[in-house]
Amino acid sequence: MKYEPLLQDMLTERLSVRGMTCANCASTVTSALESLDGVASADVNAATEEARVEYDPEGVSLSAIYEAIEDAGYEGVTDRHRIDVADMHCANCAETIASNLEGMAGVLSAEVNYATDDATVTYNPATVTQADLFDGIEAAGYSPVRPSGDDEESEESASDVARNQEITKQLRLVAFGAAFSIPLLLMMAGELFAPGSFPESILGVPMGWIAFGLATPVQVVLGREFYRNSYTALFRNRTANMDVLIALGSTTAYGYSVAVLLGAIPGGLYFDSAALILLFITLGNYLEARSKGQAGDAMRELLEMEAETATLIGPDGSEREVDRTEVQVGDILKVRPGERIPTDGEVIGGESAVDESMVTGESVPVERGPGDEVLGGTINENGVLRVRATRVGEDSTVQRIVELVREAQSRQPDVQRLADRISAHFVPAVIINALFWGGLWFLFPQQLAGFVEMLPIWGLIAGGPAIVGGTVSTVEFAIVVFASAVLIACPCALGLATPAATMVGTAIGARNGVLFAGGDVLERVRDVQTVIFDKTGTLTEGSMAVSDVIVSEPRADGGLLTEQSIDQDELLRLAASAESGSEHPIARAIVSAAADRDLEVGEPETFENEPGRGITATVDGRELHLGNRKLLQEAGIELGPLEDQLTELEAAGKTGIVVAVDGQVAGIVATADTVKESAKAAVEQLQDRGIDVWMLTGDNERTARSVAEVVGIPSTNIRAEVLPAEKASVVREIQDASGDAMMVGDGVNDAPALTEAAVGAAIGSGTDVAIEAGDVTLVRDDPRDVLKAIRLSVATLQKIRQNLFWALGYNTVMIPLASLGLLQPVAAAAAMASSSVSVLTNSLTFRNYTPDHDYQLLGRFRR
Numbered sequence: 001m002k003y004e005p006l007l008q009d010m011l012t013e014r015l016s017v018r019g020m021t022c023a024n025c026a027s028t029v030t031s032a033l034e035s036l037d038g039v040a041s042a043d044v045n046a047a048t049e050e051a052r053v054e055y056d057p058e059g060v061s062l063s064a065i066y067e068a069i070e071d072a073g074y075e076g077v078t079d080r081h082r083i084d085v086a087d088m089h090c091a092n093c094a095e096t097i098a099s100n101l102e103g104m105a106g107v108l109s110a111e112v113n114y115a116t117d118d119a120t121v122t123y124n125p126a127t128v129t130q131a132d133l134f135d136g137i138e139a140a141g142y143s144p145v146r147p148s149g150d151d152e153e154s155e156e157s158a159s160d161v162a163r164n165q166e167i168t169k170q171l172r173l174v175a176f177g178a179a180f181s182i183p184l185l186l187m188m189a190g191e192l193f194a195p196g197s198f199p200e201s202i203l204g205v206p207m208g209w210i211a212f213g214l215a216t217p218v219q220v221v222l223g224r225e226f227y228r229n230s231y232t233a234l235f236r237n238r239t240a241n242m243d244v245l246i247a248l249g250s251t252t253a254y255g256y257s258v259a260v261l262l263g264a265i266p267g268g269l270y271f272d273s274a275a276l277i278l279l280f281i282t283l284g285n286y287l288e289a290r291s292k293g294q295a296g297d298a299m300r301e302l303l304e305m306e307a308e309t310a311t312l313i314g315p316d317g318s319e320r321e322v323d324r325t326e327v328q329v330g331d332i333l334k335v336r337p338g339e340r341i342p343t344d345g346e347v348i349g350g351e352s353a354v355d356e357s358m359v360t361g362e363s364v365p366v367e368r369g370p371g372d373e374v375l376g377g378t379i380n381e382n383g384v385l386r387v388r389a390t391r392v393g394e395d396s397t398v399q400r401i402v403e404l405v406r407e408a409q410s411r412q413p414d415v416q417r418l419a420d421r422i423s424a425h426f427v428p429a430v431i432i433n434a435l436f437w438g439g440l441w442f443l444f445p446q447q448l449a450g451f452v453e454m455l456p457i458w459g460l461i462a463g464g465p466a467i468v469g470g471t472v473s474t475v476e477f478a479i480v481v482f483a484s485a486v487l488i489a490c491p492c493a494l495g496l497a498t499p500a501a502t503m504v505g506t507a508i509g510a511r512n513g514v515l516f517a518g519g520d521v522l523e524r525v526r527d528v529q530t531v532i533f534d535k536t537g538t539l540t541e542g543s544m545a546v547s548d549v550i551v552s553e554p555r556a557d558g559g560l561l562t563e564q565s566i567d568q569d570e571l572l573r574l575a576a577s578a579e580s581g582s583e584h585p586i587a588r589a590i591v592s593a594a595a596d597r598d599l600e601v602g603e604p605e606t607f608e609n610e611p612g613r614g615i616t617a618t619v620d621g622r623e624l625h626l627g628n629r630k631l632l633q634e635a636g637i638e639l640g641p642l643e644d645q646l647t648e649l650e651a652a653g654k655t656g657i658v659v660a661v662d663g664q665v666a667g668i669v670a671t672a673d674t675v676k677e678s679a680k681a682a683v684e685q686l687q688d689r690g691i692d693v694w695m696l697t698g699d700n701e702r703t704a705r706s707v708a709e710v711v712g713i714p715s716t717n718i719r720a721e722v723l724p725a726e727k728a729s730v731v732r733e734i735q736d737a738s739g740d741a742m743m744v745g746d747g748v749n750d751a752p753a754l755t756e757a758a759v760g761a762a763i764g765s766g767t768d769v770a771i772e773a774g775d776v777t778l779v780r781d782d783p784r785d786v787l788k789a790i791r792l793s794v795a796t797l798q799k800i801r802q803n804l805f806w807a808l809g810y811n812t813v814m815i816p817l818a819s820l821g822l823l824q825p826v827a828a829a830a831a832m833a834s835s836s837v838s839v840l841t842n843s844l845t846f847r848n849y850t851p852d853h854d855y856q857l858l859g860r861f862r863r
Contacts, residue, residue, distance in 0.1 A: 010040060011105055013053045013062060015124050016077035017069060020046040025074065032072040036060050050126075051076075062124070063108045078108060079125040083133060084118045084145035086162045089229060089285070091495020092241035092427060093142065096233065100140035101133065114492075115499030117163070119144075141232030163289070170286035177222045177279040180214045184272040187211065188826075208261050208269055215271035219254050222278040223247070240427040242492055246829075248431070249487035250277045253825055256479055267476040270825070277487060277829035284833025288492075291840035306377045306398055310342035311335070313386065327392050335385040342389075343376040344396050349386035355379040401510055401779075422494060430489040430815070437819040438482035441465070445474050452820050460821045480825060484818040488828040489811055492836040497803035500843040505796030512851055513779035514789045521775040524759050525793035529739035531686055531786060532731060534753075535697035535704060536585065537746045538763050539711055539783060540673040544585045546572075546593035547654055548670035550645055571667045573599040575659050578617035578624045581607055586657060589671045612698050612723030614657065625660040628700060630721075632658055632665075642668055653706030655699055679711045682783040687712070689790070692738050696730060696753070698722055727753035744778075744786055761786060788851040795846060795855035803839045810835050 020026055026046040033042035033051070038059025043052040053065055066076040088094055094112040101110035101121055106128035112119040121133050137144040145162045187207070200207060229243035254274035260267045311334040312322050319334060324342045327333065332348070335341050341354070353365035356378045365381050368374055374387060376396045391397065441448055449468040452460060461484075464470035465477040472480070502519035509516055516522050533539050549568040566574075576594035579587035580603055594601050604617035604624075613634070614627015625635050629646075632639065637660045639646065646668060649656040654670045683693050694717040697704050704720035719730050731753045735741045743750065743757035754760025754775075761776040763783070778785040814831060817823050823831075849855050 010054055011057050013055065013065070013106065013124065014126050015051050015053070015066075016126055017044065017049055017051050017074050018077060019074040020044075020049055022046055028072050029069055029074055032068045033065060036064060036068055039065070057105075062106070066108060077125065078122055080120065080122050081130055081133060082118055082120045083130075083137065084162060085112070085137060086117070086143040086145055086166060087229075088112075088114050088117055088142060090114065090242035090492045092233070092239060094495065096237045096239055096241070097137055097140050097142055100237070101136050104128065104132065104136050106132075107136075113499050113503075114495050115503050141229070141236055167286065167289045170282060170289055173222055173282045174279070174286050177218050177275070177282055180218050181272075181275045181279045184211060184214050184275050188272040188276075208271075211269055211271040212258070212261055215254060215257075215275040218275040218278055219250065222282050223250055226250070226278070226281075240431065242427065244427060245430060245486050245489060246277070246281050248434075249483045249825060249829065250274050252479060252483045252486075253277065256476075265475070267473055270480075273483075273825045276826045280826070280830045280833045284837055287833075287837045288840060291837060291844060306396075307340035307342040325393070327389050329389055329392055331389045333387045333389060335380045335387055337380055337382050337384065339380055341374050341376055341378050341380060341385075341387060344391035345374055345376075345387035345389045347372045347374055347385055348388050350384050352383035352385050353381040355381055401515060426489070426494070430486060433489075433815065433819060434482045434485035437485055438478045441481050441821060442474055442478040445477065448821070452822070455820075457817075458822060461824055464821065477821065481819065481821045483825040484821075484823045484828040485815065487825055487832055488814045488818040488823060489832070493807035493810060493839045494804075496836055496839045496843075497807045498800050500840050501796055501799035501803055504843050504847055505792060505799070508847070508849060508851065509789070509792050512785075512788055512792075514785055514792060514851070515777040515779065516789075517775045517777075521759065522793050522796050524740070525742065525776065525789055526797050527740050528691065528742045528759055528790065530692040530694065530734060530741040532694040532696050532734060532741050532743045532753075532757065533683075533713075533783065534743075534745035534750050535695055535699060535707055536673060537781075538744055539679040539695065539707060540675050542585055542673065542746075544589035544655070544671040544673050546589055546669060547672040548649065548656075549593075549667065550642070550670070551667040552640075552642060552665050566661065566666050568667075569597060569599055571659055572597065572669065573601060574619050574622070574624060574661065574666075575626055575657070575669050577602045577619045578604050578607070578615060578626055580604065582609070582615065585673075586655065586671050590657070590669055593669075611725065612721075623662050626657055626669075628656075628658070628721075632660060635660070635663070637663060637665060639665060647702065650700050650702030651706065653703055653710075655703055675707055675710045676781075676783065678782050678784045682786060683712045685784070685787050691790075693717060694719070694734055694738075694741075696722055696727060696743075698724065724750075725752070728756040731756045742776075742786065742789075744783065761789065791851040791854055795849060795851070798855065799843055799846060802842055806842065807835065807839055 017029060020029065023046055026044040029044045029051060030042045033039050033044070033053055036055075038056045040054045040056070042054075044050075051069070055065065066078065069076040085097065088097070091114050094114040097119055098110045098112040101107050101112075101119065106124040106126075108122045108124070110119055110121045119133075119137065123133065134144045134146060202210060226243045226247045229241070230247040233239050233241045233244055251274075253270040256265075256267065257269045257271045257274065259265050260269055307324050309321050310324050310327050312320055312327070313332040313334050314320070327343050333342055333345065337352070347368050347370050349370060351367070351369040354368045354374055355365045356375060368385070373390070374385070375398075376391070377398045393399065394403075445465040445467050449460060449464045449470075452464075460470065461477070461480055462471045464472075465474040466472060467474055470477065498519070502522060505522055506516050506519070516525075536542050536544075549572055551566060551568055551571055572590070572594050576591045576599065579590050580601055582588075591601060602619065604619050605621070606616075606618040608616045610616065610627060610631055613631040614625065616631075616635075617624045617626070625631055625637060629639070639658065642658070642665055646656045646658065649668065649670045654672045657669045657671065659666050659669060686693050693713050695704060695708050695711075695713050696719045697707075699720060701718075701720040704718050705715060708715065708718050719734075722730055727750060731741060731743055735756075735758065740758035742759040742761055743753045744761045744763055745754055746763060750762075754762060759775050761778055763778045763781060763785075776789050778789070810831075814823070814828075818828055846855055
């Protein structure tokens with residue numbers, strides 16, 4: 001039945017669709033969209049690659065529309081932008097901004113992080129601009145940081161300026177508040193410890209009016225921000241946040257005192273409490289802003305390690321210094337000893353040791369010479385290098401790492417969902433609780449006082465209401481309980497618990513060459529019970545080299561070549577010509593061996609790849625088959641006497657490529673790959689943690705067993721001769737039998753397996769950080785970094801649990817104490833301010849942790 005919503009409920013979205021080539025494509029997309037409940041009509045044009053969708057936002061979301069396009073096999077174009085927000089005060093602020101952005105037409109999703117003070121928005125660029133997003137944040141009552149220019153550096157600069165301005169502003173407010181509040185604090189101390197020590201008036205002005213004169217500037221200057229934010233939250237966003245609690249508590253104390261001072265009601269003065277509440281909260285905001293800045297230091301260190309200038313070599317050999325941002329791909333750069341390499345590139349001249357520790361975590365400088373890749377931001381230790389720029393700007397390794405870390409910090413673990421659900425209802429529940437207990441104390445003071453006196457804790461504030469022998473009236477005591485119960489609750493600590501730890505954990509990972517795709521990945525890595533390694537390039541070096549060239553002997557009976565004998569050079573030349581267009585490591589090894597022998601390598605007339613088997617090609621008019629036993633069996637070609645030699649090569653850990661010419665076996669080209677020195681240690685340490693280790697490879701069984709024996713993987717945990725298309729199903733089988741698995745591969749041929757695993761880890765070599773198939777990118781080519789990822793996951797989740805314990809424990813214990821009349825409002829405010837700072841401080845305690853060992857809370861480490 002056709003969907004027919006009310007016309008006034010309809011929205012029209014115009015979006016770009018990639019991948020359409022004909023009218024049938026447009027028809028497919030149209031059908032997919034109109035099949036969604038909530039979509040009234042869809043008009044798709046293949047020529048302009050656009051779709052116009054009329055839909056009811058109450059019936060279907062924009063993200064569901066994009067998912068339908070993707071499920072149909074096409075791509076709906078989206079953009080993603082990160083915006084710094086200068087004045088969030090709690091997790092409720094983040095939730096308000098996210099809701100406001102997601103309510104905008106054209107926005108698919110918004111993730112707002114209170115710990116990092118930013119919002120990451122995915123949107124339809126055809127209908128939404130970045131200016132619209134800024135306006136959306138401002139409409140929610142908050143201040144987006146607008147960059148001074150269009151480039152990334154200006155955005156970072158604006159963010160740093162905003163952060164420093166916030167710290168400076170809060171410090172000035174603290175200084176102003178302290179100047180007026182310290183006299184009030186001294187007056188409070190005098191009342192408590194030396195009654196009568198202060199005169200009743202100074203220069204004829206009663207002390208009550210002096211207290212009013214001191215508290216009022218604090219209420220106006222420090223309280224203004226809380227009042228403004230409370231108004232925005234309550235009347236514009238229809239929600240309540242931490243500012244509402246602070247404004248309620250402070251205003252209750254101040255307003256009650258003014259009423260008493262004017263003689264409207266009897267009671268005591270609480271001007272000191274009103275001022276000190278705002279001072280302590282503002283001090284907490286200042287310390288929190290500083291702590292957030294420290295937590296983001298690792299990110300800034302990554303950005304700051306990029307060189308500011310570069311020495312450009314012109315076509316005529318002249319040299320000139322330019323800004324790094326002016327470097328283009330293909331430019332030739334000169335890097336002197338001690339200088340930072342300006343951008344990613346390839347060494348074309350000179351040799352030197354390069355310190356890559358800031359990118360890969362590798363402490364030992366690595367030798368680099370002609371043909372080697374170097375990374376921007378790394379330090380040239382000694383010799384002069386000439387480098388051809390290969391990646392610049394946002395494509396550079398450092399910028400990619402920064403982007404991945406930001407992405408990770410915006411995606412929170414599942415455990416955060418519990419905290420978010422609690423925070424969403426926290427402030428209203430606190431206000432209701434405060435009203436409830438204030439009312440109970442007003443109605444039943446004797447019964448409640450009797451109950452509290454039975455508890456083995458300290459006594460009631462001011463001894464309780466006068467009706468039970470205390471020094472304040474019942475009304476006054478009820479108001480004090482209300483103010484304390486409002487002020488003691490802290491949603492900020494709960495909202496900071498997870499993102500603060502995630503922010504530090506992902507930054508530590510970036511410093512040590514381990515990049516997590518998100519906080520949710522950090523959580524999953526901890527639960528890994530099985531690690532599955534791809535063989536080539538992961539446990540082995542992956543740089544294959546030809547080790548043997550074996551030629552078949554001709555036979556008179558026609559069983560093998562009879563017309564002419566093929567010597568080693570001719571066999572290698574034919575094989576290299578057939579493989580010349582392939583990027584496979586074995587193919588490159590064969591071509592390289594032919595070049596070393598100065599053989600003339602041509603190009604094949606025909607070429608066909610047989611995944612997991614080999615290739616077929618035509619060279620010089622001759623039909624060639626190069627591959628394993630499966631390829632030859634399918635072609636009906638027998639190995640004959642070469643079977644034994646092939647078996648011997650495989651038993652020695654070599655990969656034998658059988659070469660058949662015109663349907664008959666001509667010989668074998670064997671390649672060998674060396675096992676990485678660190679592979680055995682990695683497998684051993686994983687097994688010591690109780691993790692099951694497997695090896696998955698497309699290579700033959702004998703070669704796989706040879707490598708497994710060297711690194712210590714049991715023969716029962718080997719899966720060999722697995723085609724790339726089959727790897728995902730094998731990973732699924734292993735997970736079903738052994739629990740959540742981490743698949744470790746190169747991120748290209750292993751992409752389906754990486755996606756299928758609970759955690760996919762793409763192992764790289766410094767410049768491969770853009771691999772998108774993996775949940776974790778290991779920047780170094782070292783399997784031991786799998787241990788780093790696991791240790792870091794465990795450490796970060798340990799910090800998150802500690803933070804949640806303190807945040808939930810704090811509120812669980814302190815709210816009842818305040819409700820029972822056992823906490824002064826000033827003490828409640830001080831505790832509220834310190835709770836958020838304590839969570840941030842706890843997260844910062846492992847900033848300098850290096851995941852070479854397990855993290856221990858008390859500073860002790862074990863393997």
